Amino acid sequence: MSDFGEELTKLAEGEDGKRESSVLSNPGMHCPWLQERIETVVTGGKKKRDFAQTTSTCLSFIQEALLKHQWRQAAEYMHSYLQTLEDSDTYRRQAAPEIIWKLGSEILFYHPKSNVETFNNFADRMKNIGVLNYLKISLQHALYLIHHGMLEDANRILSDAETWRYGEKSSSQEVLINLVQAYKGLLQYYTWSRKKMELSEIDKDDYAYTAKTRNMLSQSCRTSTNICALLKTPGVWDPFVKSYVEMLEFYGDHDGAREILTNYAYDEKFPANPNAHIYLYEFLKREKAPRAKLISVLKILHEIVPSHPLMLEFHTLLRKSDTEEHRKLGLGVLFEVLDFAGCSKNITAWKYLAKYLKQTLIESQPAWVEEVWKPRRSWWPAFHFSLFWAKSDWKADADLACEKAFVAGILLGKGCRYFRYILKQDHEILKKKIKQMKKSVKKYSIVNPGVCT
Secondary structure: OHHHHHHHHHHOOOOOOOOOOOOOOOOOOOOHHHHHHHHOEEEOOEEEOOHHHHHHHHHHHHHHHHHOOOHHHHHHHHHHHHHHHHOOOHHHHHHHHHHHHHHHHHHHHHOOOOOHHHHHHHHHHHHHHOHHHHHHHHHHHHHHHHHOOOHHHHHHHHHHHHOOOOOOOOHHHHHHHHHHHHHHHHHHHHHHHHHHHHHOOOOOOOHHHHHHHHHHHHHHHHHHHHHHHHHOOOOOOHHHHHHHHHHHHHOOOHHHHHHHHHHHHHOOOOOOOHHHHHHHHHHHHHOOOOHHHHHHHHHHHHHHOOOOOOHHHHHHHHHOOOOHHHHHHHHHHHHHHHOOHHHOOOHHHHHHHHHHHHHHHHOOOHHHHHHHHHHHOOOHHHHHOOHHHHHHHHHHOHHHHHHHHHHHHHHHOOOOHHHHHHHOOOOOOOHHHHHHHHHHHHHHOOOOOOOOO
């Protein structure tokens, strides 16, 4: 690691090649009080190196420097921390390579004077020293190169890691190898996707189109094999699932795509993941699946993320259902969306609620409204329907204010401040709508006339 130590020394220097203030002649440390601690510890009248105390102190300073984004100081501390590779304690010596890799890669990723060549040198040395971490280091090395647009180099790193073995193959090694193969598959998928875009501009009757399609199919099969192996392992594999399903659909394997997405969403071995249900819903929607099937998928998403934008589509599906239970749930879904502050300005949600409230009351289902309104009666008025919000909403979006005013009038009666404020506004375009809103509230409000809130 001596070469890397020299690199760290260079990174710790300022723009003029000199160290920052408080720098000692020792190239590895610039704090006098830390330097003294590192070099000697007096024990029984004798001075000797105390690796445990030294490295522990140095590690604390590295962590503090990273938290404060003091990359030059962190690089300088790291230079001194490299001595832990010579620790006489077997456990600390074996743990050192992984710690050095994690901290060193963080420093090199953000250091203003770092570059790809420096990172490559560091990664190559760490692979030789931290042989047990070879696969992890290779993965992060490849991701670093991908971040810098060096896709061919990243693919080479992953190819080397794919064939790497150390001792007996363990379960942890197998998972990492699958992950390496999957990321290699993603790189191949990127190439495949780019070629697919190119093919979209070629005449499909052209012989060249057919030849290129065959080549792409051969490549995609290898990619699918890499990714498919990973998807059998429980985890969150969103980008891999999306790319794999896209290729399966492109080549007409809809059953295979459906099976992958269904397992990803419903297999209990996998962690709960909203995206799994989103991907399955979008696929079924493309396949024009029956409404009942779409509802069943979104029902689970609703339980996980009740404020998700797809809940408006969920409401639409429920509203059109022939099942009374679904239509009732459709009302609750809208209220739950608007329970969240991030959705409070969603005019589509308010339009849907205003329309569906009126439809529900016309169909003589006031009990449905009472059921969803009861737990919100104590906080929705201040949350949505205060005089402050009436003035703010009208100024920002008059259409939104009108939709909210109608809902406020239905739920709180014509005495509601929000409703009364909007009713008094003079707006030529919305004049007819406000007049109609007044009539509807008088007819359908669930509050007795004259009750003021």
